[in-house]
Amino acid sequence: MKDPVAVSVKNLTLRYGATLAIDDISFDVAGGELFGFIGPDGAGKTSLFRVLTTLLVPNRGACFVEGHDVVKEYHQIRNLCGYMPGKFSLYLDLTVEENLSFFATIFGATIEENYDLIKDIYVQIEPFKKRKAGKLSGGMKQKLALSCALIHKPRILFLDEPTTGVDAVSRREFWDMLKRLRDGGITILVSTPYMDEAGKCDRVALMQSGKIMKIDTPEGIIKDYPYALLAVKAGDVYPLLKELIQYPGARRADTFGQSVHLSFRKGEIQPDELQRYLIQKGHPHVDIEPITATIEDCFMDLMTIN
Amino acid sequence: MNDVTLTPDIRTKQGMAISSENIILVKDLVKKFGNFIANDHLTFQVRKGEIFGFLGANGAGKTTAIKILCGLWYPTSGELNVAGYDIYTQREKVKQNIGYMSQKFSLYDDLTVFENIRFYGGIYGLRKNEISERAKSLMEKLDLSSARNKLIRDIPLGWKQKLAFSVAMLHNPKIVFLDEPTGGVDPITRRQFWNLIYEAAHGGTTVFVTTHYMDESEYCNRVSIMVDGRIAALDTPEKLKYQYNASTMDDVFIRLARGK
Amino acid sequence: MKRFGAFVVKEFYHIFRDYRTLLILFGMPAVQLMLFGYVITNEIKDARIAIYDPSKDVVTRTISDKILSSGYFILERNLNNVAEIEDAFRYGEVGLAIIFEPEFAKKMEKTGTAHLQVIGDASDPNTANILVNYVSGIISNYLISINSEKIPHQIIPETRMMYNGELKGVYMFVPGLMAMLLMLISALMTSLAITREKELGTMELLLVSPLQPVQIIIGKVFPYVFLAFIDAIIILILANTVFHVPVLGSVSLLLGESFLYICMALSLGILISTITSSQQIAMMVSLVALMLPTILLSGFIFPVENMPWILQAFCYVMPPKYFITIIKSIMLQGNGLANVWHETLILLGFTLFFLILSIKKFNIRLA
Numbered sequence: 049m050k051d052p053v054a055v056s057v058k059n060l061t062l063r064y065g066a067t068l069a070i071d072d073i074s075f076d077v078a079g080g081e082l083f084g085f086i087g088p089d090g091a092g093k094t095s096l097f098r099v100l101t102t103l104l105v106p107n108r109g110a111c112f113v114e115g116h117d118v119v120k121e122y123h124q125i126r127n128l129c130g131y132m133p134g135k136f137s138l139y140l141d142l143t144v145e146e147n148l149s150f151f152a153t154i155f156g157a158t159i160e161e162n163y164d165l166i167k168d169i170y171v172q173i174e175p176f177k178k179r180k181a182g183k184l185s186g187g188m189k190q191k192l193a194l195s196c197a198l199i200h201k202p203r204i205l206f207l208d209e210p211t212t213g214v215d216a217v218s219r220r221e222f223w224d225m226l227k228r229l230r231d232g233g234i235t236i237l238v239s240t241p242y243m244d245e246a247g248k249c250d251r252v253a254l255m256q257s258g259k260i261m262k263i264d265t266p267e268g269i270i271k272d273y274p275y276a277l278l279a280v281k282a283g284d285v286y287p288l289l290k291e292l293i294q295y296p297g298a299r300r301a302d303t304f305g306q307s308v309h310l311s312f313r314k315g316e317i318q319p320d321e322l323q324r325y326l327i328q329k330g331h332p333h334v335d336i337e338p339i340t341a342t343i344e345d346c347f348m349d350l351m352t353i354n
Numbered sequence: 355m356n357d358v359t360l361t362p363d364i365r366t367k368q369g370m371a372i373s374s375e376n377i378i379l380v381k382d383l384v385k386k387f388g389n390f391i392a393n394d395h396l397t398f399q400v401r402k403g404e405i406f407g408f409l410g411a412n413g414a415g416k417t418t419a420i421k422i423l424c425g426l427w428y429p430t431s432g433e434l435n436v437a438g439y440d441i442y443t444q445r446e447k448v449k450q451n452i453g454y455m456s457q458k459f460s461l462y463d464d465l466t467v468f469e470n471i472r473f474y475g476g477i478y479g480l481r482k483n484e485i486s487e488r489a490k491s492l493m494e495k496l497d498l499s500s501a502r503n504k505l506i507r508d509i510p511l512g513w514k515q516k517l518a519f520s521v522a523m524l525h526n527p528k529i530v531f532l533d534e535p536t537g538g539v540d541p542i543t544r545r546q547f548w549n550l551i552y553e554a555a556h557g558g559t560t561v562f563v564t565t566h567y568m569d570e571s572e573y574c575n576r577v578s579i580m581v582d583g584r585i586a587a588l589d590t591p592e593k594l595k596y597q598y599n600a601s602t603m604d605d606v607f608i609r610l611a612r613g614k
Numbered sequence: 615m616k617r618f619g620a621f622v623v624k625e626f627y628h629i630f631r632d633y634r635t636l637l638i639l640f641g642m643p644a645v646q647l648m649l650f651g652y653v654i655t656n657e658i659k660d661a662r663i664a665i666y667d668p669s670k671d672v673v674t675r676t677i678s679d680k681i682l683s684s685g686y687f688i689l690e691r692n693l694n695n696v697a698e699i700e701d702a703f704r705y706g707e708v709g710l711a712i713i714f715e716p717e718f719a720k721k722m723e724k725t726g727t728a729h730l731q732v733i734g735d736a737s738d739p740n741t742a743n744i745l746v747n748y749v750s751g752i753i754s755n756y757l758i759s760i761n762s763e764k765i766p767h768q769i770i771p772e773t774r775m776m777y778n779g780e781l782k783g784v785y786m787f788v789p790g791l792m793a794m795l796l797m798l799i800s801a802l803m804t805s806l807a808i809t810r811e812k813e814l815g816t817m818e819l820l821l822v823s824p825l826q827p828v829q830i831i832i833g834k835v836f837p838y839v840f841l842a843f844i845d846a847i848i849i850l851i852l853a854n855t856v857f858h859v860p861v862l863g864s865v866s867l868l869l870g871e872s873f874l875y876i877c878m879a880l881s882l883g884i885l886i887s888t889i890t891s892s893q894q895i896a897m898m899v900s901l902v903a904l905m906l907p908t909i910l911l912s913g914f915i916f917p918v919e920n921m922p923w924i925l926q927a928f929c930y931v932m933p934p935k936y937f938i939t940i941i942k943s944i945m946l947q948g949n950g951l952a953n954v955w956h957e958t959l960i961l962l963g964f965t966l967f968f969l970i971l972s973i974k975k976f977n978i979r980l981a
Contacts, residue, residue: 214412
């Protein structure tokens, strides 16, 4: 019977010497959830994963993985979790096959007994199974590292920035694989710096500088965005941005590709007036439309609050 | 692959009409490592004042091409003219007129902010008073004056990136090459960084940038996408999205990659 | 030119801000100077000798006194019979033995000539040579002093070298070489293997797996045990066949001791890897902290007895020193376990010490 709370963290604090890597965070992850940690470098994502996989001891706080204490019962945790560290630690001078076989064996499993778990992923690299891991592309290394983390049928997966440095196609395929694994009942914790990947998780925690700014479903976070947003397009982004920053009544102006997101307090938004203002300033072809916030808008807003 | 003709509605993001003067001319660039062809007959031009995005998956040949343009590696064959100088015969002149910044390395961790500025100013031949003037204005603009004597390893990542860019610009190069400059920073810092890029382009500096973030490719005037050593697409982001029937550059990329 | 200047200034900053570089630039020369200054000495003092004096007359006592007051020698034992000579050398108690013939003074009076034997321990041929020369010198001086008074006399010293009649240098080198090479291979290779795993990041994965730290350590070390052992055998075979270095004692004992030494070096390598984080540092520590002392302070080339007492104390903490003694004892002197059990026990102690310390220090976590 699976523990309904797969991971439980209370008041976790971690220091590296004088640096505060994790600053008093608390959260729970339910069994079978696909949970994302979104944040830039230095947010504390890697440190957090190292604490949960029992590689680091926290300075303060109580953390439990599948009911086991990370400090005292590390041995049990190491048996039931699968870990994919940043930069996919693989043995570059061993072949694909040899890597997989090694990681299976040290967990007391065989490739055969758990093959269906990794089949969908492994078939994509199987034609290269005799190639040394060092000679694989980023996307293939990623798939191999995931297979190695899964081969002993873990109950819970920790994936630290598995999509960093990987091309867009492989990234999409990777998230599809994760969703299938989650549907199969594995709890998955993923960290990523890419804001757009937040939408693929069941719930996300937005992290910055060792703190969690917000935890909720992606939809929930967007719903909680307290301001009204307009997307403004006028051909030349940079001068447009400079104008909009000056626009009275606007809270923030941020570039998003070819348009600028302009946020207002709810009720104060006046697209027509804005259009007149911009035409007057010399931007004849102006496109203004109200939009819902993206995770990135929410993240930036939360950053400025903290 | 393409030579896009200048149509009247292509203006810079800064509001100036892009000069039709080409500042980078590449014709049939080939780079081989043994039997492996990293760059396969690349042909393109970059205009003065343009923000040119150079995209592609890892291993597609982006880094190789950028290193050749900077004069770090010799091409196997092909014509290259960078900042008005021929890469084969006037390599030193090329280097004096370009700036370079990469994600992997930009500044020395064990030197202070000011020492880094002074060092790079020195090796680009700036005079002492030039260096102190530019250092002062640079640090004020980036709000780093209080960190003047701090070691680089002790300042946050976001500040480091912005400082590295400014240092690359210190000697007023004609072109600045940026190799994945915004990896891992938070979204606000990333936008501040791009504001610096816009300003530089507004001032007439050509910016040649590679990036993994597809939404950043939309900040560029034109974008080229490399696949397997060749340029698979080169155009403005709007035209590419139209051509591939995609709503984002991410989709353009995926359609291109899947199509091969 | 100014660009060049800016670059040079930067380089100075890097150097002064990295304590490791400073250590190498200033620390190492100082240490090396001290070491070499004190260790390399061709002068020998306080060499332990044995004297067999069946005559016990004025002349022999005078000569003995002169020898013992020269400052070069210390009397370790007065031998009672010829049979004891062999043992004195075998147990390593003395480096030189002086044997007077019976009725020395009388012979000198009657025939004008007396004989004495000077026997050196040539398992260290350089030292033996020097000591013998000292004795010859002292005897010559004595002769000069007495001959100026009376009729010319002669004392003929007959030299004999034990264990290495031809004073072949290679006899001395092989044990030292073995100690050094095996130490280098085992300690260096092991420390590199473990730190490489740390640098690659795969160590994280191993730690998170059910593998016990003990399994990881022993697993890392296992291949090197075999390979180093094969190396030891190769060295011995080459020394014996090509250079004719004898193996007078038990071969299996020799191999057994080599195996023990290899285990000791491996444990040391593991210990080094637990305190270093990068392969570069591991390599430097292995080379500087192991190689140099092994060559200088183990009695490999320079005899321990001549060093100032501080350095001698260091020597006693050097495992290679004991191994070299054991090898020489077995190979050149043909001794058995009974003679070397003392050193063997010490090596065993070192091995256990390093092993236990490594296991304690081996982090089951990253920090």
